[in-house]
Amino acid sequence: MKITVNxxxxxxxAPLTIAGLLANLGIAGGxxxxxxxxxxxxxxxxxxxxxNDGDRIEIVQFIGGGA
Amino acid sequence: MTLTPTQLDRYxxxxxxxxxxxxxxxxxxxxxxxxxxxxxxxxxxAQYLAAAGVGTLGLVDDDCVDLSxxxxxxxxxxxxxxxxxxxxxxxRVKALNPDVEVICHPHRxxxxxxxxxxxxxxxxxxxxxNFETRYIVNDACFHARKTLVSGAVGQFDGQVATFKPWLxxxxxxxxxxxxxxxxAVPDDDGEDCATLGTMGAVAGMIGAxxxxxxxxxxxxxxxxxAGKVLIFDGLRAHARTxxxxxxxxxxxxxxxxxx
Numbered sequence: 454m455k456i457t458v459n460x461x462x463x464x465x466x467a468p469l470t471i472a473g474l475l476a477n478l479g480i481a482g483g484x485x486x487x488x489x490x491x492x493x494x495x496x497x498x499x500x501x502x503x504x505n506d507g508d509r510i511e512i513v514q515f516i517g518g519g520a
Numbered sequence: 521m522t523l524t525p526t527q528l529d530r531y532x533x534x535x536x537x538x539x540x541x542x543x544x545x546x547x548x549x550x551x552x553x554x555x556x557x558x559x560x561x562x563x564x565x566a567q568y569l570a571a572a573g574v575g576t577l578g579l580v581d582d583d584c585v586d587l588s589x590x591x592x593x594x595x596x597x598x599x600x601x602x603x604x605x606x607x608x609x610x611x612r613v614k615a616l617n618p619d620v621e622v623i624c625h626p627h628r629x630x631x632x633x634x635x636x637x638x639x640x641x642x643x644x645x646x647x648x649x650n651f652e653t654r655y656i657v658n659d660a661c662f663h664a665r666k667t668l669v670s671g672a673v674g675q676f677d678g679q680v681a682t683f684k685p686w687l688x689x690x691x692x693x694x695x696x697x698x699x700x701x702x703x704a705v706p707d708d709d710g711e712d713c714a715t716l717g718t719m720g721a722v723a724g725m726i727g728a729x730x731x732x733x734x735x736x737x738x739x740x741x742x743x744x745x746a747g748k749v750l751i752f753d754g755l756r757a758h759a760r761t762x763x764x765x766x767x768x769x770x771x772x773x774x775x776x777x778x779x
Contacts, residue, residue, distance in 0.1 A: 481707065483704065483706055483707045484706040484707055486701060486702070488751075488762050491760065491762045491763060492762060492763040492764075492765060493700075493701065493749065493762055493763065493764045493765065494765070495700060495765050495766070495767035495768070495769070496703045496767060496769070497767055497768060497769035498767075513679075513751060514674060514677070515651075515701075515702050515706045516672045516673060516674035516677065516678070516679060517649070517650060517651040517654055517672050517702070517706075518560075518649055518672055518673045518674060518713045518718060519557040519559040519560060519561050519562065519647040519648045519649035519671075519672070519673070520559050520560025520561055520592050520593075520647075520649075520673045520713055520718050520720070520722075520723035520726075
């Protein structure tokens with residue numbers, strides 16, 4: 454299936470969970486939130502939510518600065 | 521409370537807005553807002569909320585002005601270097617608008633003092649510089665049922681969110697708190713703006729957006745940002761508002777907790 458990650462098209466094998474995608478991308482889950490189709494996915498659902506063809510994923514860095 | 525002729529003149533541009541009007545301006549003058557942190561976010565927050573006529577502003581910070589702050593903390597002038605930030609900010613706010621009472625809290629917000637501090641205010645605007653304090657603010661606001669408007673900046677990016685986790689949505693699901701966005705302190709919390717750098721104008725944007733959301737919460741105008749996060753990407757000149765779902769695993773208002 455084709456998904457978009459940070460604006461770039463990617464072909465991935467279905468089925469794939471959010472946790473699986475993070476592993477594929479080599480991203481540790483501790484520093485980012487995952488946005489799927491304009492919704493932040495609860496971290497506790499990373500293993501249970503499967504991606505669908507056409508999903509738009511954004512990796513959102515946690516930021517805590519007050520500048 | 522009736523607006524004086526001077527106030528009618530000062531706040532004329534607000535009063536002309538049908539979403540604000542005289543009633544909204546009076547609500548602002550009655551409101552008590554706590555600003556946590558007097559850095560790049562706290563500066564524009566204090567300026568815009570004071571200019572808007574928020575009646576009582578509490579400022580929390582224990583830091584002094586450093587020369588490297590002036591690139592983005594626009595309340596401070598070169599001759600303020602070394603002075604306590606909240607003393608300078610309080611003087612600037614009072615000079616800007618004598619309607620505003622400023623209460624200085626010259627210390628850090630901690631787990632010990634958070635509840636007593638937050639209890640004195642209606643709305644809390646968090647612009648602090650670390651995740652630990654953000655959790656303390658979030659938890660204290662949840663327990664006291666105080667609206668929290670949270671802002672954060674990175675290098676060229678920023679995020680604004682409003683939290684009212686004691687409320688439920690139309691499907692009877694609790695609204696999220698900060699812990700639903702950031703479940704745990706990120707591994708690289710040591711990498712702050714002092715080491716990574718930050719664009720001053722982005723702090724100005726995020727602080728101004730926070731001020732707008734605070735004003736919306738006080739006056740009830742427009743659509744609350746509760747349950748959503750506004751994400752600003754300065755390098756792409758792009759902003760989007762995304763939905764933030766409640767995470768049943770979060771330890772504050774998760775399943776089986778008091779939310």
